Amino acid sequence: MLGFVAIALLVIGLVGQAFEMRKIRLTTYKDEDLGSTNIFMNKKNLKWYIVLGIGIVLWYVAERM
Numbered sequence: 001m002l003g004f005v006a007i008a009l010l011v012i013g014l015v016g017q018a019f020e021m022r023k024i025r026l027t028t029y030k031d032e033d034l035g036s037t038n039i040f041m042n043k044k045n046l047k048w049y050i051v052l053g054i055g056i057v058l059w060y061v062a063e064r065m
Contacts, residue, residue: 003062009055017048 024042 002058002065006055006058006062009051009058013048013051013055016051017045020044020048 021039021042024039024044028039
């Protein structure tokens with residue numbers, strides 16, 4: 001059961017981060033400009049990194065049980 005929760009958190013985190021990065025790119029850059037390599041370091045991505053981290057930790061715990 002813990003493994004399913006971990007996988008769900010990983011999927012939610014990855015999809016959420018993708019949509020957040022798309023929003024950041026559309027609001028920050030014009031269509032002609034290339035995106036910055038620092039888009040991953042935007043503060044809006046922090047919540048998705050936390051969700052991904054929790055999912056990875058839960059997955060590890062589920063594998064070791």
